[in-house]
Amino acid sequence: MRKRIPTNTIRIGMYVDGFDTSWFKTPFLRHHFGIKSQNQLDKILESGIDHVYIDTDKGLDDLSDEQQAPPQADVNKVPCLPAKDVAPDDSVFTNYVRAINDLILIDKLCLIEATAVGFDLFTKTDMDIVPLSVARNSKGELVITKELLASPCELMIDRSEIQRYRDYLAKIAKDSGVAHGHGSKNMIIKETARLLVRDLFNDPGNHEKVEACKDTVETIISSIVDTKGLITNLFTVNKHDYYVYTHSVNVSVFCVATALAMGIQSRAELFAIGLGSLLHDIGMSTLPPEVLYKPVQYLTEFEAELLRGHIFEGLDIVNLYKGIPPEAMPPLIEHHENLIGTGYPMGIKGDKLHVSGKIISITNTYDTLTTSRPGFKAISPYEALAYLRDQNSLYDADILKEFITVLGKSSQ
Ligand SMILES: [Fe+2]
Structure with a gap:
């Protein structure tokens, strides 16, 4: 449905279907487009136009x-x-x-x-x-x-x-x-990390929070190294709802522990994979919650495109941060890719994938499958691992084996 709304009520996720002013008075070449980024939104808000038209069939309603x-x-x-x-x-x-x-x-x-x-x-x-x-x-x-x-x-x-x-x-x-013992210490590390990542998602431009995330990754690595790969209490189980911050911490912990189990011992490499995986979904922070939590089957084509766009949105955000090692980028770029190139956003495949990309494609899928969300009931860890094993053309079998070992010795 086409609706006329005040310009100051527009949001990312809406589909603009025209401006209530002369074409020549707008800063846009196109007058029909989905709002996908903060930049686009700012440009519209700064245009001085009082009202815009939106199409609620293609994007969010007001x-x-x-x-x-x-x-x-x-x-x-x-x-x-x-x-x-x-x-x-x-x-x-x-x-x-x-x-x-x-x-x-x-x-x-x-x-x-x-x-x-x-x-x-x-x-x-x-x-x-x-x-x-x-x-x-x-x-x-x-x-x-x-x-x-x-x-x-x-x-x-x-x-x-x-x-x-x-x-x-x-x-x-x-x-x-x-x-309290080590388990309790891990739980506090995990809980503190979740709160921090949530803070960062609410304020992704805050450099102090990014620095705090780096410290958190170091703490997580130390804890895993100290216990020779044990991640008990460092990740959240029994996830009845999907929260992007819980997911980010879980995936980061899984990635570091799997990398360690694979024999990666360089602190710099572990840091890159830990940080990259902690920030892998930071682009989601630009999405309206109605899209982020919407059952996938109800997403419009535009909303699905918006969701897939979280990779490039994330890259734009992380590129603004100082001191992020380039090796931290593959987890962010490749976490929805797979070995045969049917993933997104670029369809990278096989050996072109970075090792941390191969790791996170497994841990990201595992954590997603074991978390309930609107329209999706979580499957058990056993079923999720069986699913990953069945999809052997998509995921690296050797890495999956190491991940299963990590989970096996850390089950809570
Ligand atoms: Fe993602």
């Missing part, structure tokens, strides 16, 4: 007043998607996207019984996300109970409370020498 309501209004009871098919124009989907955009899943295993936390929690059980109400101490802080830790629900925090959660983790880390 948000109604109701959809623009503050997220807190819905947080009291946000229905969660079943893994089965869900129409993306359904209010369930809209609420789901908003919830996973504004709330952050945390790993319950990082919480210590009887400790007070300086942030509020939300419980997520199947279809419901609700604020947690348990006993509070005299300072009004939630106190972690045995029952909460034993319950099957997942826990989330509001994104505005990330720093408080970080402070809690730092305190736990400080105390961990007393009561």
Whole structure:
């Protein structure tokens, strides 16, 4: 449907179907195109044109007043998607996207019984996300109970409370020498990395966060090297929903451990593959969440093109960063490629693929297959590995073998 909307409401993912002004007064040669990048968006916003026409059949719709309501209004009871098919124009989907955009899943295993936390929690059980109400101490802080830790629900925090959660983790880390072992240390490394990557996705131009990501990769490598390849608690299992930051950390950990298992011992090489794989989906940060989390079967041709464009968007972003070794680029460029050249974006195949590209094509697929998301129910690790083994023309069998070994000795 063609709609006329105020220019200041346009977003990446919309399909422009004309400008409400004379052709000569616009800075564009074409007046019918999908908005794929921040550059395009900025150019339109700076054009001084008051209204544009969009085609909602080819791209995203504008948000109604109701959809623009503050997220807190819905947080009291946000229905969660079943893994089965869900129409993306359904209010369930809209609420789901908003919830996973504004709330952050945390790993319950990082919480210590009887400790007070300086942030509020939300419980997520199947279809419901609700604020947690348990006993509070005299300072009004939630106190972690045995029952909460034993319950099957997942826990989330509001994104505005990330720093408080970080402070809690730092305190736990400080105390961990007393009561907790290496597994606990790994969990805190992993959790800190997830928060950091989430921060970077929200603010991909922030160089301080990029530097922090480099430090995180070094920490991850040290932990894996110290334990001779053990990655227990360094990655997230039981992923009931897809979060790009959880995925990025998992894939990075899998890649480093697999590279190490293959005999790659150079710290510089491990760093390049660790960092490249941590940033491999950074281009996704330019996508509207409605596209990022939309069931693949509902993507329009334009949205699918937009999604595939995350490789080049990612390259553009990473090229702005200082001190990224060139060897960190193959994981980003090649993670959707395969041995026979039917992947994207360039159809690179066989020996033309970098070794880190071959590694990440396996770990990326594995992590994706073992994570539920709207319209897709996760398959088990065993089924995912069987799938990868069956696709032997696409993935390097020797590398897959090493990856299976890594998972085998680190299963949680
Ligand atoms: Fe990707």
